[in-house]
Amino acid sequence: MTYLYNDPVKFVEELVEGYAAAHRDKILQVEGGVIRRHKAKPGQVVLVIGGGSGHYPAFGGFVGQGLAHGAAMGNVFASPSAQQICNVALAVEAGGGVLFCYGNYAGDVLNFNQAQERLRAEGVDVRSVVVTDDIASAPMHEQHKRRGIAGTLPVFKAAAVAADSGKILDEVFHIAQQANQQVRTLGVAFSGCTLPGAKQPLFEVADGKMEVGMGIHGESGLQQMTTPTADQLAEILVNRLLSEMPSTIANPDGARIGVILNSLGAVKQEELFVVYRKVNHLLSGRGLIIIEPVVGEFITSFDMAGVSLTLFWMNAALEQSWVAAADAPGFHRGHVALPDGDQMDATESITKRQTAIGSVDSQAAAAVVLAALEAALDEISAQKDELGRLDAVAGDGDHGIGMHRGLTAAVAAAKEMLAASSGAGTLLTSAGDAWSGQAGGTSGALWGVILRSLGQALGDEARPDTATVVAGVTTAVREVQRLGKAQLGDKTLVDVLHPFSEALANGASHGFSIPDAWTAAAEATSKAAQATQNLLPKIGRARPHAEKSIGTPDPGAVSMALIISSVGQVVRERCS
Numbered sequence: 001m002t003y004l005y006n007d008p009v010k011f012v013e014e015l016v017e018g019y020a021a022a023h024r025d026k027i028l029q030v031e032g033g034v035i036r037r038h039k040a041k042p043g044q045v046v047l048v049i050g051g052g053s054g055h056y057p058a059f060g061g062f063v064g065q066g067l068a069h070g071a072a073m074g075n076v077f078a079s080p081s082a083q084q085i086c087n088v089a090l091a092v093e094a095g096g097g098v099l100f101c102y103g104n105y106a107g108d109v110l111n112f113n114q115a116q117e118r119l120r121a122e123g124v125d126v127r128s129v130v131v132t133d134d135i136a137s138a139p140m141h142e143q144h145k146r147r148g149i150a151g152t153l154p155v156f157k158a159a160a161v162a163a164d165s166g167k168i169l170d171e172v173f174h175i176a177q178q179a180n181q182q183v184r185t186l187g188v189a190f191s192g193c194t195l196p197g198a199k200q201p202l203f204e205v206a207d208g209k210m211e212v213g214m215g216i217h218g219e220s221g222l223q224q225m226t227t228p229t230a231d232q233l234a235e236i237l238v239n240r241l242l243s244e245m246p247s248t249i250a251n252p253d254g255a256r257i258g259v260i261l262n263s264l265g266a267v268k269q270e271e272l273f274v275v276y277r278k279v280n281h282l283l284s285g286r287g288l289i290i291i292e293p294v295v296g297e298f299i300t301s302f303d304m305a306g307v308s309l310t311l312f313w314m315n316a317a318l319e320q321s322w323v324a325a326a327d328a329p330g331f332h333r334g335h336v337a338l339p340d341g342d343q344m345d346a347t348e349s350i351t352k353r354q355t356a357i358g359s360v361d362s363q364a365a366a367a368v369v370l371a372a373l374e375a376a377l378d379e380i381s382a383q384k385d386e387l388g389r390l391d392a393v394a395g396d397g398d399h400g401i402g403m404h405r406g407l408t409a410a411v412a413a414a415k416e417m418l419a420a421s422s423g424a425g426t427l428l429t430s431a432g433d434a435w436s437g438q439a440g441g442t443s444g445a446l447w448g449v450i451l452r453s454l455g456q457a458l459g460d461e462a463r464p465d466t467a468t469v470v471a472g473v474t475t476a477v478r479e480v481q482r483l484g485k486a487q488l489g490d491k492t493l494v495d496v497l498h499p500f501s502e503a504l505a506n507g508a509s510h511g512f513s514i515p516d517a518w519t520a521a522a523e524a525t526s527k528a529a530q531a532t533q534n535l536l537p538k539i540g541r542a543r544p545h546a547e548k549s550i551g552t553p554d555p556g557a558v559s560m561a562l563i564i565s566s567v568g569q570v571v572r573e574r575c576s
Contacts, residue, residue: 001194001201002302008197009405012053012075019060023329026064028344030091032084034060035070038343040094045163045172046070047099048089049156051108052077052440054195055216058152058299059102061330065338067160068101068328075405076195077217077398078440079107081448082114083433089119089126091344097125097169101159101176103148104130105217106539107441110483114445125169129176131155133185133310135244136213136222149216150262150299151183153331154312154322161321179318182248184241187308189214189264190227193301195398202397212236216264216301218397230271234278237309242286246313253286258312258322259293266305269296279309292323298331358423361463365424368574370414372567373431377407379566380559390555393548399443399555406439406447423460428452443556446484446493450476466508466517470501477501484539491535491549493556496528500564515572522568529553529561 005011020029027034033050040046050072051059059071070088074080089098100116102108109130116126132143133151158179162172189211192201202218205211210228211221228236249255261276263269272295283290291314299308314322325334358366380387380403387400413434417427428451436448457472458464477497486492500521507517532554536547 002196002198005196008195009408011196012073015053016060016073019056019329026327026329027060030070030087032080032087033070033072034063035088035092035344036063036065036068038065038338040069040092040164041166043095044166045096045099045169046089046092046094047101047156047160047163047172048072048085048092049101049152050074050080050085050088050112051102051105052079052217054302055299057297057328057330062153062156062328064326064328064331065336066157066164066324066326066328066333067331068156069160069163074107074440075402075438078402078444079105079111079442081433081437081440081445082111082118083437085112085115086118089115089124093124096163097127099159099163099169099172099176100126100128101152101156102128102130103152104132104144104146105148106484107443107445110442110445111436111440114483127169127173129155129159129173129180131180131183133180133183134213134215135184135186135240137215137219140244147215147219149185149187150260150308150310151180151185151312153260153298154183154258154310154318155179157324157326158318158321160326161324175317175321179312179321182246182313182315182318183310184244184246184313185260185308185310186212186237186240187214187216187262187264187306188212188233188237189221189304189306191266191303191305193218193265193304195302195401198401203392211306214264214304214306216299216304218301218304218392219395230274231278233307234275234282234309237307238279238282241309241311249313254289256289256291256314256319257283258310258314258319259283259290260298260308260310260312261293261295262298262308262310263296263300264304264306264308265297265300266303267307272296272307275307283311291319292333294331356423356426356460357421358426358460359462362423362425362458362460363418363421365458365464366414366418366422366427368570369424369427369431370411370418371574372570373407373411373414375566375570376563377404377411379562380404380407383559383562387555387559390552390558393552395555398441399559402439402441402443403559406435406444409434409438410447410451423458424464425455425457425459428455428458431455442484443493443559446480449479449483450497453479464514466512466514469514469517470505470508473497473501473504486539489535490539491532491537491554491557492539493554493560495532495535495554496525496557496560496564499528500525500560513575515568515576518568518571522564525561525564529557532557 131148432451503521
């Protein structure tokens with residue numbers, strides 16, 4: 001369990017502050033994450049990585065000379081928001097473009113894609129490479145669906161070395177892609193992990209058993225077996241990874257490989273060395289040449305007891321990047337001379353939103369929106385544990401926590417905007433940004449999109465009518481599907497939002513008022529949410545364990561239905 005914390009809600013904020021203070025010679029804290037203390041050379045490419053907190057040294061620990069230029073750090077086990085990613089990227093951008101590199105999780109993909117769109121709109125050239133090294137999460141012919149775990153390190157390193165050597169963005173992008181194609185990882189776990197403030201672990205592994213293929217966020221393994229000896233574990237990991245040797249290896253018997261034996265948190269260094277002893281024998285016995293192996297903690301999961309083994313199949317260029325010197329708080333190799341460039345300024349990067357005064361009608365609507373958000377927060381607070389239970393069936397169990405965290409931030413932002421006499425549009429936009437920023441992950445990003453879509457439709461001047469609300473919800477559905485890639489029937493919140501939108505539009509076409517149209521549309525949402533129990537998830541963290549979710553409704557669909565219902569009550573009371 002996690003022993004040391006103050007307020008769990010502020011855990012990441014406080015850990016980033018402490019981390020930056022402890023390594024002030026190498027890194028600097030900015031809004032949304034950390035960056036290298038020294039500036040990149042003018043005109044060069046910069047590497048920005050990121051992901052959820054709770055995995056140290058990934059991802060902030062990989063910022064430093066010879067590794068990433070910046071890392072966006074999300075909440076515990078949740079993606080950083082698009083705004084956090086943009087903040088970090090703009091803090092390090094040097095004129096040569098930005099390469100985003102991150103693990104393949106739905107929330108990370110969604111938020112980094114949003115950030116990429118925003119930066120490109122501002123004239124910044126951006127490419128993205130998504131790491132897919134986890135062989136347990138999808139078959140080889142669907143490598144694009146695999147998760148990114150400890151294999152992120154060699155991919156980050158290859159990209160960073162290419163960027164710092166002065167290569168152009170297209171070259172850095174292709175080198176990182178090539179590195180990703182050459183890396184394979186498999187992990188196992190003997191126990192679950194407990195998040196700060198949680199009373200129970202996200203999941204449990206039976207005594208004497210081992211989960212093979214466990215995800216770093218607590219996703220269940222694909223196979224359970226009796227806990228092996230250290231030598232037996234080494235054989236399992238090595239044999240399965242060698243069965244997926246890249247097809248590009250011309251001489252398998254004499255191939256040169258990088259090796260990472262990684263603890264997921266609770267397995268100690270001494271135990272790792274016992275396992276590595278056998279790994280070394282097995283790989284060397286196959287004629288493989290091991291180049292500068294690393295054994296330790298590189299991507300963790302709080303107190304999870306588990307290990308992963310990564311093999312990185314190298315050509316001459318990738319080997320050069322693998323052995324190159326690096327000096328980051330979480331990874332050090334060789335000697336790195338301090339750069340000649342200037343140091344970054346420790347300036348305050350938080351910018352206050354410019355708020356326009358809303359019309360009298362829009363301010364009245366803003367008060368109703370705040371009341372609706374507060375009602376939604378009350379409902380989610382009451383159902384937080386149940387939402388977590390539903391999510392734990394095939395996911396990582398943090399949906400209730402994330403929704404509560406996001407709504408809490410949204411309500412706080414909405415109160416601030418209402419006090420500033422903002423209209424409904426600005427209040428919703430601010431609340432959406434706060435939600436996505438604090439909740440992180442897929443659901444946080446999507447709810448940010450939903451509130452922003454409604455805010456843009458309502459604006460700050462006119463008195464909202466049914467047609468305006470319908471337009472906002474319709475846009476929200478389109479944007480959620482565009483960014484999240486989910487379709488009707490994929491077992492996501494879209495399976496509630498889509499029919500709600502259609503029913504709302506139908507009510508408007510019959511001349512219904514906002515309360516009547518919302519009430520009629522909300523009636524079917526609970527049934528739509530429950531109907532998702534019969535669906536197989538086709539996207540997100542639950543996809544690798546699709547069969548486990550049969551009989552359990554999608555937590556995102558359930559929380560969507562709960563919020564629609566609680567908002568409907570406020571609309572009926574305040575707008576009739």
